[in-house]
Amino acid sequence: MANLQSIMDHAVAVARKAGEVVREALSDDRKVMMKSSAVDLVTQTDQKVEQLIIQSVKEKFPSHRFIGEESVAAGEACVLTDDPTWIIDPIDGTTNFVHAFPFVAISIGFAMNKQVEVGVVYSCLEDKMFTARRGKGAFCNGEPLAVSDQTDIQQSIISTEFGANRDPEAVDKIFCSLRNILSLPVHGVRGAGTAAINMCLVASGCVEGYYEIGVHVWDIAAGSLVVSEAGGVLMDVDGGELDLMSRRIIAANNRSIAERLVKEITPFRPPRDDSPPQKL
Numbered sequence: 001m002a003n004l005q006s007i008m009d010h011a012v013a014v015a016r017k018a019g020e021v022v023r024e025a026l027s028d029d030r031k032v033m034m035k036s037s038a039v040d041l042v043t044q045t046d047q048k049v050e051q052l053i054i055q056s057v058k059e060k061f062p063s064h065r066f067i068g069e070e071s072v073a074a075g076e077a078c079v080l081t082d083d084p085t086w087i088i089d090p091i092d093g094t095t096n097f098v099h100a101f102p103f104v105a106i107s108i109g110f111a112m113n114k115q116v117e118v119g120v121v122y123s124c125l126e127d128k129m130f131t132a133r134r135g136k137g138a139f140c141n142g143e144p145l146a147v148s149d150q151t152d153i154q155q156s157i158i159s160t161e162f163g164a165n166r167d168p169e170a171v172d173k174i175f176c177s178l179r180n181i182l183s184l185p186v187h188g189v190r191g192a193g194t195a196a197i198n199m200c201l202v203a204s205g206c207v208e209g210y211y212e213i214g215v216h217v218w219d220i221a222a223g224s225l226v227v228s229e230a231g232g233v234l235m236d237v238d239g240g241e242l243d244l245m246s247r248r249i250i251a252a253n254n255r256s257i258a259e260r261l262v263k264e265i266t267p268f269r270p271p272r273d274d275s276p277p278q279k280l
């Protein structure tokens with residue numbers, strides 16, 4: 001049986017170390033490479049930070065498994081089993097990092113029996129360490145977090161992202177949802193450029209709801225626990241149960257805001273994270 005406190009301590013320590021690497025790299029030349037498309041970016045820092053995290057976890061927890069964004073991009077399988085698994089996004093907000101737009105996170109989730117037990121999101125340019133353990137609350141730099149108590153969507157801020165999908169049909173649906181929500185009207189629509197930080201903003205009580213279609217399990221694993229432990233709710237964009245591998249999420253302060261978002265979102269289904277790779 002894994003000791004969850006030692007896992008949390010290790011996740012926090014390695015996230016802090018990773019944050020230092022990211023901050024130092026901001027002053028260097030950032031060589032940008034493309035992944036699935038011209039707007040899906042990766043840098044050597046993403047790869048270096050993922051290796052740093054995986055190596056350090058392997059030394060301490062040799063039997064644990066990993067799902068890491070850059071390892072999956074390099075061809076590793078993206079499968080969530082019942083085994084203890086670290087779910088890592090070394091830089092959440094790579095586009096922000098490339099442009100020095102100041103919201104960049106290291107996201108580390110730890111799951112057992114397919115359930116996230118520990119979530120650590122380090123917003124490393126703000127130096128905010130968000131932590132959560134299932135059943136034990138959510139914190140930022142050690143201070144307890146609580147979601148907003150707003151139930152009226154018209155008095156709310158909603159955050160979302162456009163993602164990296166430029167397929168015209170998907171873009172039309174993304175804009176349709178955005179138009180519906182903006183016209184409710186809501187107080188505002190925001191986007192930090194990182195799923196993990198958007199979710200921590202919900203957990204902190206300054207954003208009522210976040211939704212996105214196109215995210216990956218490494219973007220949302222840690223943040224989802226931070227939101228639920230701060231008192232928030234998680235669901236699929238169609239109102240069903242959140243499925244971490246489905247690439248769709250609503251994270252909100254309460255059920256009434258989440259269900260109101262469901263009514264306004266035009267859903268679509270990107271290929272699942274655990275779908276077999278497409279043969280070319």
Ligand SMILES: O=P(O)(O)O[C@H]1[C@H](O)[C@@H](O)[C@H](O)[C@H](O)[C@@H]1O
Pocket residue numbers: 069089091092093094095161162163164193194195196212214215219
């Ligand atoms: O690739 P990284 O790890 O930077 O993460 C993604 C963001 O977290 C998404 O919300 C966002 O919409 C983008 O798709 C972005 O790629």
Ligand SMILES: [Mg+2]
Pocket residue numbers: 089091092093195218219
């Ligand atoms: Mg990410």
Ligand SMILES: [Mg+2]
Pocket residue numbers: 046069089090091092093094
């Ligand atoms: Mg990333």
